[in-house]
Every structure is written in C-alpha cells, then in structure tokens.
Amino acid sequence: MNLQFFKQLSECLICSTCTGDGAPSSSRVFVVRRDQDIYIHTLRKLFNESHGIFMGLQRSEEELAGKSRKAQLVQVSKNYRSVIRACMEDMHQAAALKLGPAFLQVSILSAMELIWNLCEILFVEAATAGPLLLRLLDWVRLHVCDVDSMVREVLSSESPSKHKLFWNVVDVFVLQGRMDEARHLLSKEASANPASMNMYKILDDFMKKMPVPSLGNTQTLTELELKWQHWHEECQRYLQDGTFASNPHMESICKILLGDEDAILEKKELMTTWYHFLVTRLLYSHPTVKPMELRFYAQSSMDLFLGGESSPEPLDMILMAAFEFEMHQVIKECSIVLSNWWFVAHLTDLLDHCKLLQSHNLYFGSNMREFLLLEYASGLFSHHSLWQLGVDYFDHCPEYGRVYLELHIERIPLSTEQKALKVLRICEQRQMHEQVRSICKIMAMKALRNNRLGSALSWSIRAKDAAFATLISDRFLKDYCEKGCFSDLDLIDNLGPSMLLSDRLTFLGKYREFHRLYGEKRFAEAARLLLTLMTAHIAPCSFWMTLLTDALPLLEQKEVIFSAEQTYELMRCLEDLTAGNPDKQKFQDDDVETTKVEMLRLALARNLARVIVKEGTVEGS
Amino acid sequence: QTLLQHSSGQEKVSQPRWEPQPRARLMTALTFSSKCGIVSIQDNRISIWSVGDLGNTGLNGEYHGEPHLLCDIQHNGDVMDMQFLDQERIVVASSTGTVTIFRHHQNNQTLSADHRWAKAHYHVDQDTSCGGAACTGVVCNNPEIVTVGEDGRINLFRADQKDAVRTIDNADSSTLHAVTFLRTTEILTVNSIGQLKIWDLRQQRNEPSQIFSLAGDRVPLHCVDRHPNQQHIVATGGQDGMLSIWDIRQGTMPVSLLNAHEAEMWEVHFHPSDPDHLFTCSEDGSLWHWDTSANVSEKPSFLHQGGRSTAYLSHSTMNQSVVSAWLSNDPTKDRMEITNLIPNQTLSVNSLDVLGPCLVYGTDAEAIYVNRQLFA
DSSP states (O other): OEEEEEEEESEEEEEEEOOOOOOOOOOEEEEEEEGGGGGGGGGHHHHHHHHHHHHHHHHHHSSHHHHHHHHHHHHHHHHOOOOHHHHHHHHHHHHHHHSSSSSHHHHHHHHHHHHHHIIIIISOOOOTTHHHHHHHHHHHHHHOTTTTHHHHHHSSSSSGGGTTTHHHHHHHHHHHHTTHHHHHHHHHHHHHGGGGHHHHHHHHHHHOOOOOSSSSSSSOOOHHHHHHHHHHHHHHHHTTTTTTTOOHHHHHHHHTTTTOHHHHHTHHHHOOOOHHHHEEEEEOTTOOOOOGHHHHHHHHHHHHHHTTSOOOOHHHHHHHHHHTHHHHHHHHHHHHHHHSSSHHHHHHHHHHHHHOOOOOSSSSSHHHHHHHOOOOOOOHHSSTTTTTHHHHHHTOOTTTTHHHHHHHHHEEEEEEEEHHHHHHHHHHHOOOOOOOOOHHHHHHHHHTTTOHHHHHHHHHHHHHHHHHHHHHOOOOOHHHOOOOOOOOOHHHOOOOOGGGOOOHHHHHHHHHHOOOOTTTTHHHHHHHHHHHHHTOOOOGGGGHHHHHHHHHHTTTSSSSOOOHHHHHHHHHHHHHHTTTTOOOOOTHHHHHHHHHHHHHHHHHHHHOOOOOHHHHTTTOO | OOOOEEEEEESEEEEEEOOOOOOOEEEEEEEEEOOOOSSSSSOOOEEEEEEEEEEETTTOOOOOOOOEEEEEEEEEEEEEEESSSSSSSEEEEEETOOEEEEEEEETTTTEEEEEETTSSOOOOOOTTSSSSOEEEEEEEEEETTEEEEETEEEEEEEEOOSOOOOETTTOOOEEEEEEEEETTTTEEEETTTEEEEEEEESSSSSSSSSEEEEESOOOOOEEEEEEETTTTTEEETOOOOOHHHEETTSSSSOOOEEOOSSSSSEEEOOSSSSSTEEEEEESOOOOOEEEEOSOOSOOOOOEEEEEEEEEOOOOOOOOOOOOOOTOOOOTTTTOOEEOOOOSSOOEEEEEEEEEEEEEEEEEETSSEESHHHHHH
C-alpha cells in the first residue's frame, strides 16, 4: 500500500491510499487534522478569554518594579486559572446534559489548573519560606476534593460524632491543616463522650497553640522555628506520657501533629496523592521549609507514598519537576502529555514575563516562548474563526511572528466579502502590502468571473492595482464593442477620482463622457474630447478604429463641427492606423474594413472641404 | 454609570438584536446568532437568550444575572444580517445566499424554520460562477421583506408567499452591503463603490430613482440607517470608518462627514425612540455613542470623551432651516458628545442593537455585551 502525504499549510494532512501494483481498488482519502482540540466547542471560551488576558499582559506596564509588578503578574496568573475553572464549570454542565466527550476534558483541565497553580506559587509568586507552606496548604485544600462528599455527609448528619466516618473527617481536617474545623468537630465528640473530655482539652489546646507561618511580617522565621520547636517538644511529652493511650484515634492525631511519617502514611486513603502527603509532612515537621529544600522532601514523599507499588504517572513527574524548580522540564513534560499547545504557550509566556526563563536558543524559533506561541497560533489558524486570535499572538513573536503571519493569512478561505475585508484590514495595519495585493487580486478575479465588474473595480481600488483596473476596463470596452452599449452605467458614470488609477480606466471614463456629451448634443465639446482621446494617446490603439467610426456622425452633421486642424489630425490618425496594419488577418473582414476606411476618408475629405470654406469666409458678410 | 454584563459565548457573535416587546412585558430577549465555520462541523446557530427581567433591578439599577440561553437552532452558513419581522418571527440572511424565516415559539421555547428562500442570492451563471453570493442585508416591514446581496440583486419577498414578489437583477454592478426602508414603498441601498441609492418599488423600471455618492474617493459604504422621525436624514458608515449624514431632499453629497473610526464601520443605528442618539460600531473594536441632545450653551463647539479620534464636522450646505441637530450647520451652536462605550477594545465589534435604555453588541472575541443603562 502506498501512502502519499500532501501536507497543506492549513494544518490538514490528507493521505490517500492505493495498492502498490497500481491496480484499481477502492482508494480512500483520509483527512487528518492536527490540533483537534480547537474544534471542541466548550474549549473556545478558554481560547477567547485567555487571548484577552494574554493581550493585557503584553500591554501591561513594564516599568512597574518589584512588588507591584509581581502582584500584577500574580493577578494575571489567577486570571488564567479562573478562566480554566470557568471552562471546567461549563464542561460539567455540558456533561450533565450529555453533550459531547466532556469527562475526559474536565479531568485534563483540572490537571492543568493544578499544575498552573503550583507554578504560580513556586515561580510567579516565588513564595518564600513561611508563606510558602500556607500557599501549598491552600493548593492542596483546593485540589484534593475526593473527600468532599464524605465531609459533607458527616457534617450534615444529625449527630456527626456517631457517624462511622466521623474520625475520617477529623483526620482529613488535621491532614489538611484545617485546625478550627477539626477542633469544632472534636468538641462535638467531647460533649457526646464526656469520658474523653480531659484528652480532648489537651488535644484541643495543642491544636490551638500550634505555631503557623503568617503572611504578614509579624514574626521572623527564627522566632517561628523556636516557638514551633517548643510546641513540638511539649506535644511529644504528652504523647510519651501515654495521655492519649486510651483513645487510638486521638493518639493517631497526636502522632500526626508530631509529624510521625508512619502515622501520616496510615491515612493514605484520605490523602489520595503523594503531594498531599508532602504538604502534610511539611506542615507537621518542617513548617519553615525553604523553596529550594522542597525537592528533597518531594522526592522522598513520592517514594514513601507510592512505596514501590505503583510507578509515577505523567502528572506526578510534572509536579515533581516543578518542586525541583526545573521549569524547562515542566514545560517539556507538559508539551508531551497535553494534546494542545495552549497550556505551555501561555504558561511559558507568563514565566518569560517574570524574567525566569533564560533564553535557550532552539533550532526552530528564537526561544522557547516564541516557539510555543508560534505553534499555538499556527494551530489556531486552522480554525475558521479562531484565526483572528492567532494574529495577535503572531504579533508578539518578535522574530518569526511576521513571517508566519504572512504565510498563514494568505491561506485563510475567503468565503464572504466581509471575511476578506477583515483579513485585509489586518494586513494593512501591518503594512503587509504583498498580501493586500494578493488578496485583492483574488477577490477581484472572483468578482470578474461572476461578472460583478463594480465589485472587481472596488477591490482594485483598494489595492491600488492599476493592472487589474486596466483588465476591468478592457472588459467593459469589450462588452461595449460586442453589445454596442455600456453595461453598468452607474459605475462608469460615477468613477470619480478612481478614474486615475489606470490609463485604461481613464479612457473608459472619458469615452463614456464623450457618449454623454453626444447624447446631450454638445457636439463641439464631444468632438474635442474625441480628438484628445486619440492624440493624447489615452485610447488604446485597438480602439482607434471605433473612435474614428464614432467620429463619423459628427463629420456628417449639417453643421461643421471639426475645425480644419482637427480634421487634419483625424486624417493623420487614420493614416497612422491603416499604415501600421499589414493585411495579414483582415482577409475576411476585408470588405467591411476597407468600406469603413473609405467612408471615413470620404467623410473627412468632405468635412475638410466644408471647413476650409467656412474658415476662409469672412464673418458677417 | 454603565453596567456591563459580559457573557462569553462560544461563537463569534454577529447580529445581536433586541426582540420587540409589547408594553406589558418586562422581559427582554436578546437575540444573537453565531457565526462559525463552513468546512468542518456545522456549528452555526441562531440562539435566543434571555437577559432577564428589566424590572428586576437592585437599588442601584444593577442586575447580576448572566444572559441565559433559551433555545437555538442550526443555521446553514454565516449569518450576515438578521431582523425581526414581528413578535415571533426572525428573518435571517445567510452567507450561502439563502434567506430564512425562523419562528420563536414562546410557549415551549423552541425555534423552528418557518420558510426558506433558497437561492435568493446567487451569481448568474451557475456553471462558471466562482463561489456563492452571500445575502448581505435584510430589512422588514411586515409582511414585506427586502434583501440585498453580493450579486447586486434586490429581492422583495412577502412573508406568506413562496416566490419573490419582485426581483431586480443586476441592480448594482458592485456588492450591495445594506438596505433599509426610506418610506413604505422606497428603499435605500449602499454599495461597495460608495453610492447611496433610492429605489422606488412602485415603479417597474429597474433603475434607482436617485443616486448619491461621496465626493472624492469612492470608499465602500457598509451600513445605512434612516432617522426614525425625520425621513430625509440618513446616516451611512464607510470602509474608512467615516460617518456621513445625508439630507436626501437636497444635493447628491453628504451634509456632514465625521471622522470616526479607524477601520470599517459595520453598523450604524439611530436610537429608535430617542433619535438624538446614534450608535456606530467598527472593525477597530470600538462602539461610539453620538449624542446631540445637549442643550445649546457657551461651551466649545464639540466635546468628546473617551474616544480616540477627533470629530471633524464639515458642512457643505449653508442655507437650511432644519431643526434637527444632525443637520445643524452653526459651528458655535453644534454640540455633540461622542463616547466610546468599550473600555478595553481588542477585536472587532460586528453588530449592535439598541432598545430603550439597553444596548447589546457582539464582538469577534466571541462575546456578547449588554449595557442596560445607556442614559444613566
């Protein structure tokens, strides 16, 4: 089987199959599309809104320094994320209505938001030790939602402390550092079970007093560490004293508070992911963790959590790369895993604005950011209406953007004039004159083929295409010669300054004017015009015969119109015309042509005679 | 204070239109249609959205709901123009040259295609023609419907009749971009060689009764609208973004030329009940509100806020006794406020519609915007 591939720039691969021996068989043509994602209906909101955010970022103030710039960039990152979430919302609703393969998309979007959020914390915001932990806690709380339904169930039951999943929920709260909620639930247990009141009070006290990093600068890291150390030791003492020995649940909670890895690992099912485990570990053993230390904890957490039973999935590897601050690795892995360039293009652009990416010169495209944006935008161009977004992306690729745009924009199918106008406007704004000419020519040609001469002229005027204007005028003149009258008078009579676009067009306009003057019986002016058309060489040579024939009725008028000089001119024109014409092709028309010429000669001679007499006559006698 | 509700639809928005409402009803329905592809999956749709109860506004006149979709229906080809025929029926012009009447069934909130004129616009010789001819403009005056297209053809339909009542072939040698009623028997068309033509439909000859054109370059005209009360005042918008005001009783050239947008002006609308206000939208992404209702005072001759271009008024006739501010020729008394209603413009605003205090417009960024407090 032979496979022949024809690659079109419009991102569509068409391959045909036929048998090797060339025998006739059923051949099939497959249309393969790259970037299938852009055709997913519900993702369009993502593309459109993120385009707005992207443009806002490109235009934003570069001069803002330090904190305000960072705050601005963090806001941009949050905006991107909220767009992803909005899209997920829509997909959920669509899934509820059973419209399309939404489920897979929702989980992909969810993963994208997870990764983006982490990158925002580590790279864009570059959270430092202290706030870092708080951000990571928020991140975990937001994204590990498998337990939400269980939590809801327990909280809404009549007596939560009797619910069989009660302790699970308390554990969840503790693991996620949600102390207040945990304490609240525990108080219910304590009131239901007075025997454990003592233990509860102690535990509650510990949970209340646990030192956590604060967002403001109210305490230094050293202070926090000291306090934490002190608290940790106290807690340790109580555990060792066997205070909680009678209640295994509380004991386990205490162990978790002390950062006992085994105790935490026991709650694997409640944490569901290794990164949850990581954050919990950090919360209870190294709350002042520094960003650069994350990698060690991350690696060990993943190993401990997966325990050699399962191997890490792509998502895990991406998150690991993020914890290791290997930005390029993150981008590379995401590019491989995701089916669309959207995510990596926008994330890389943002990171670039944060001045975090050293320029890695790649073979294709000047740097990673540009390469990804070019790929993403090229994908957009294969879509019948998202291409407009692609234009803006190309604009912001300094090295190759323009070239890509030039190539892509010429290949957009121009189904209506309005679409063509939009494309033209884009080209004109960027001084892409070649493309303007090319598009106008295409539209003008189409119009010409459909016999819409006015439209064709309008396109030629837009492109200032003199050659095409000449073509159109020739068409008019041809029509005139065949039919004996002008078509589309509304156009020719109203050419205005556009007449000057090409000589032929000027001739057409003037010729029509001649006819009008003749119709209004302004013979002298008509005659003058006619002569000018020939002598000033505005008329094409092929048309001279017609013009001279038009002169006949003027010559035959009762009143003498042409002056002697004018008549001489006409005669000269006639002689020029007949002299330069070897008789090669006129055998058939010989009779007609020669008759015409003879009639003209006769008329001219007669006119000459009359005018000599008239001009020689003294006036008034 | 203007309140903008933003609903990001999933399709390119063209032709949002307000549904005409009887006085009793407070609900406004916002109609917009999606303009999408041809080659791939068919996802062109006409949709009816509800923007909720106008009466249900908070203390500050704020309304916090998003427009929600009531119903939609498949449509073949891009939607080039759309107008309500009556309370329930919408006439839609397609890029395939077809004109369709859709009916909105209010009781069960569905849309159905009532009637279709399949080849309303086409290029003459079907065998050698190069592509189809889009129907570019439609205007209704129940039960009459007039359409114009890229084929330079004018069709007159009646809603209940299968065939066209009248067709003027080759009415224009260039593309007709828009049409509107001048009087019940006369229509105005604009074309791509900068001409405004009046056609008298009572007459049998296929010639316009009057032709107006711009002085200077024959810039294509894209849109036209007539003053609701004073029928001699007509506004047109051109490819260079210029707004022209014409008095068709006199002269063949515009009365005023206002340098407005930086790219094609797609639509121009006089406010139906308050015609001192005019709205224009453009490919350059802006939507301008032109307000001549201000009282005469000692303030400078024109005042504009927010817009990026300057307004330039030129007058070509000097002896008029017309009251309308649009034709007023005294520079010291002219006062026009021009406001750009879009704070962050990016892509083209393709279409707009205005009813009462509400404005709706759609952009190429596939979003519809509703502004409920135009005159606050």
